[in-house]
Amino acid sequence: MEAVVVSSMAEGIVKRLGSEAVREISLLWGVNEELVGLEETISTIKAVLADAEKKQIHKDQVKTWLSRLEDVVYEADDLVDVISTEALRYQVMTNNTKTTKQVCTFFSTSNQLVFRHKMSHKIESLKKKLAVIRDDRQFHLEEHYGEAQAVYNRAVRDTHSFVSKGEVIIGRDNNRMKILQLLLDTKSDHENVSVVNIMGHGGLGKTTLSRLVFNDEKVEKHFDLKMWVCLSDADFGVRLLVAKIVKSISNNEKVENCEMELLQKSLREKISGKRYLLVLDDLWNENRELWLKLKDLLLNGIDGSRIIVTTRSMVVARITKTTLEPYLLGNLDEDESWSLFQKMAFKEGQEPNNSNIIQIGKEIVKKCKGIPLAIRTIGRMLYSKD
Structure with a gap:
């Protein structure tokens, strides 16, 4: 039961x-990577809990491990409550008619700076505690990622390939x-299909x-066929992904409702003899098989x-890599960030x-740390119609 x-x-x-x-506030605070890491650690632990439930009846070690884990998960729950509350407060504040003044206050007050600093340290401390418990298993627990993936499903994204002429x-x-x-x-191809990995943290x-x-x-002009598929962590079943393609x-x-046999035949027929481009957007699954x-x-x-x-994920980039090295997408520089913010x-x-x-x-832009999504988000909120 525990x-x-x-x-x-x-x-x-x-x-x-x-x-x-929470995703929005984490970008604005500059703790996005820390929260992603916390989410991943908790999801990894979640993957073994089903097996722990079965074995705790017979093994005292499992019971002790679960008891330690429960204490830290309660601590994590309290921390996420604080972050969620702050995120809600920020949303209410930015929906207020005095948006510009209040958002500027949100970013410039010393209290907020101290608060964000404390949050960053608390998240890192919590991650370390969870990692120690995750790795300290003096017994065998099987990791049921199929069950965990139903949970480990980030905010639903549904991207597309269209670019409007007015997009900044x-x-x-x-x-x-x-x-x-x-x-x-x-010229340097060693196989007919090569993978180009674009890697970087969220919001870049x-x-x-x-x-x-x-x-x-x-x-x-170069490709005979182009395909765009948006993924989520739960989407990476081969049959479902082939169906999407x-x-x-x-x-x-x-x-x-097609069976895998029909799907694989259809896919292979459609790409046969063609130079194709396939985009797999937002791939998280780290299962090489x-x-x-x-x-x-x-x-x-x-x-x-x-x-x-x-x-x-660097793991994803590594397991999907062919002959081409992953392309690491960096943050915008100061001038680029300010230019985007102005727009x-x-x-x-x-x-x-x-x-x-x-x-x-410019103070706000500096706190966005060159992350385009953060700059766009706060910029739109501050847009003046006066």
Whole structure:
């Protein structure tokens, strides 16, 4: 029963950490990576709790381990409550009619700076405690990732390949050119299908960069077939993923209830003899065996075919890597960050005449640490219609 209670609490923690409000506040605080790490650690522990429930009746060691774990999970639950409350307070504040003044206060007060500093340290301390308990197992517990993945499901993302003419994208021209080179240069290819990994932490614009190259005129001419599939952690069953790819090729084809045999035949036929580009956006699954099963079905394309994988995980980049090294997407520099903020926060993208507003804006940008999503989010909130 103890394992069931801990498992239920862990599930609630992961769900709250994956919420849009918490994700937004973590970016603005600069603790996004710490919270992602905490989420991953809790989800890993969640994977063994089902087996722990079965074995605790017979093993005192398992009972002791669960008791230690329960104490820390309660501590994690309290911490996530505080973060969720602060995220809610921030949302209410930014929906207020006095948005600009209040958001600036939110960023500039010494109390908030101290609060964010404390949160960062608490998250790291909690991660270390959980990691010690996770690794300190003097007994064998099987990791049931199938059960854990039903829980370890971040805020649902449903990306697409379309880029509008009015979309503001700043500071990614060099990145775009480098990815284009990896897609179009086939001289160093050692196999017919190569993987281009775009790796970086959340909010950097991996999906945006992928959309830019996906819609590039040179790419349009170079590839016979283009496919875009958005993933989530729970989506990486090979059958479901193959069905998504097939559906991205033929919008009208009903594939939901097809058996794997029909799906794999359909996929291999559709890519056969074609130089294709497939984007797998937001790949989290770190199971190499599943990846290899999928890759085997994608080898029917001709030389020069490419698969773009966007991910936050170095493990994912490593297991999907072919001959091309992962492309590490970095943060925007200071000038790029300010330029993007101007476009998002100020009317017609121009600096206001008020020097105080410019100073506060630059302080806000500095706290966003070059993360485009954070800059866009706070910029839109501050946009003045006056």
